[in-house]
Amino acid sequence: ETGVTQTPRHLVMGMTNKKSLKCEQHLGHNAMYWYKQSAKKPLELMFVYNFKEQTENNSVPSRFSPECPNSSHLFLHLHTLQPEDSALYLCASSQATTGVSYEQYFGPGTRLTVT
Amino acid sequence: AQSVAQPEDQVNVAEGNPLTVKCTYSVSGNPYLFWYVQYPNRGLQFLLKYITGDNLVKGSYGFEAEFNKSQTSFHLKKPSALVSDSALYFCAVRDDSNYQLIWGAGTKLIIKP
Numbered sequence: 015e016t017g018v019t020q021t022p023r024h025l026v027m028g029m030t031n032k033k034s035l036k037c038e039q040h041l042g043h044n045a046m047y048w049y050k051q052s053a054k055k056p057l058e059l060m061f062v063y064n065f066k067e068q069t070e071n072n073s074v075p076s077r078f079s080p081e082c083p084n085s086s087h088l089f090l091h092l093h094t095l096q097p098e099d100s101a102l103y104l105c106a107s108s109q110a111t112t113g114v115s116y117e118q119y120f121g122p123g124t125r126l127t128v129t
Numbered sequence: 130a131q132s133v134a135q136p137e138d139q140v141n142v143a144e145g146n147p148l149t150v151k152c153t154y155s156v157s158g159n160p161y162l163f164w165y166v167q168y169p170n171r172g173l174q175f176l177l178k179y180i181t182g183d184n185l186v187k188g189s190y191g192f193e194a195e196f197n198k199s200q201t202s203f204h205l206k207k208p209s210a211l212v213s214d215s216a217l218y219f220c221a222v223r224d225d226s227n228y229q230l231i232w233g234a235g236t237k238l239i240i241k242p
Contacts, residue, residue: 056232057219059230106172111228118175122171
């Protein structure tokens, strides 16, 4: 499989559930990102990992917990979510995060609904 | 503060006509600018970027963008629109403080046959 893949594509969870989103990139990149996309709003950067180290955490609530075991895999662990967390969660990767601006490659996203 | 604005929520164009999707930016240093496209039920795809050099940047699928420093704009253009160009288009600028992207809210482009 090529590019950036995300599983599951759709997820419905109750506010007391615990679930995880998975992202895998097959591009040999060193940086990975989690974004939240809500309708008619700019993409919200959540977390950035560069060479498995977290370099950005944009004041994301602790109910979202990222994990990056290696440069190819990224997880977003979810627990005790709120209905306003319902959104499309996008994973992206790029060659690096600093220096020359590298374009980001996105996965198809996970559509999350919190009930 | 650094920012990106896409002033139009939606742009409607007839097939075969030229199209323009607008983007303006505000940064403290030299701008690094990007355009991405999102088709339904898909992630974002990179179209083109401006780093330096020629003000007219060519990208994927026949799109191009014109960088205008005096107007702080980076409008996306295509000479002849296709129905398949219908999608959501995002402009982004690199944040000089952390090298991350600052995104516009997106413009929905509708191409009518």
